[in-house]
Amino acid sequence: MSSVMDPTKVTYLRPTSVAEAVDALRTSDGARPIAGGTDLMVQVRLGRRRPDTVVDLSAVDGLAELSEERIGAGVTMRRLLASEHAAAAWPALVEAARLLGGRQIQAMATVGGNLCNASPAAESATPLLVHDATARIAGPDCVRAVPLEEFWSGPGQTVLGPGELLIAVTLPATAGRSAYRRIELRRSVDIAVVSAAARLEIVDGAVAQARVAIGAAAPTPRRVVAAEQVLEGVAVGPDLERAINQAAVLAGDACVPIDDTRATARYRTAMIPVLVSRALAACVP
């Protein structure tokens, strides 16, 4: 057995503040933050990433804060699962946290790591999209805010520049129910084949606001605005059932998936409407 990382080749830094972390990231072009390590340790071991400096975020002050409208990048899935506020305010996110890995992984896996790893299948991505999350980013020059739907630029890619760090996501107080559905090959040690999150805010018997997002169906997790539009304004009842079917079809149209070991593109495209209608149905009181 060899150590995952080689100390003669990798520098280990453990900053205690955001400013120090940003400085630490700038010490080398090959620097990489590490949070829970459940993605990075595996990627290093498989040779997919070779950081020359790892910047451990676990001691950074304030990164693991969880409040009513803010989820620190260092908040773990287990913290979300234990939070009454999260369960009440962001049910889709908590459902996704429950599906991410087994208990061992949930104890370490962070929201920031999940978003920054930028898998098209990232579990927390679509729930945060339907809750209108904003990414808070700290860098060498400033702190900036990016709507989460603009946070990813491709598979494994984010808009984070050199020395930039995701600090938190902030969420406006959103009303209504949200839900998350996915298809997986194996329940706890596999990522989603496809996934969908939805949120419906219903006021006076009609949909006041709708959100639909799909995962593992395109190069990045994405919102499907066309599907949202056919839902908004529709009265609960048969009209909404029809609109949900329409939204599901539109979500299928928004898919640009790939073939991989888990499923074919065709299967993914066929399953997205199923998941979207299930997620939407779960949002109707």
Place this chain on the structure above:
Amino acid sequence: MTDHDATPDLTGPDLSESYALSINGRDREVADAWLGESLLYVLRERLGLPGSKNACEQGECGSCSVMMDGLLVNSCCVLAADAVDADVRTVEGLAPDGTLTDVQQAFLDAGAVQCGFCIPGLIVSVHDLLDRAPQPDELEVREAISGNLCRCTGYGRILQAVQDVAAARTAADAQEDRP
């Protein structure tokens, strides 16, 4: 720069020095080591605690499961640095040397052990489960051990062993409560 103490203001003490980990209630010195190593590597290769197994080193199989500050984790994905200041409990710390816990005994009695490679991790996970939920239903047990892969048994006897322990503990508690 590849020197790992190149920026001492960020790292504090020289990281190639010794550091201490609290393992099974004892402080253990780790000498001439590097904090970027995985906790599993430190346990097995530096501290001579081979109970936690290295099967996949990818977070998939749970055979390296340990408790860290009361949370079940895969030690192959944890940096040794994150375990400094934490209370780490490994399978070796569950029972005094030469004795077995009720969970270990139940696994043997139920015939839940074949090649045995997954068993230390499962034992740690099951202790964690029964501490949280003394009378788990089958779904809870399956959820609790879903991060532990066993390639031999098909899990049936493992599930049986867990129920046997839960029943035995409940019976023992009832006995104690009797006036």
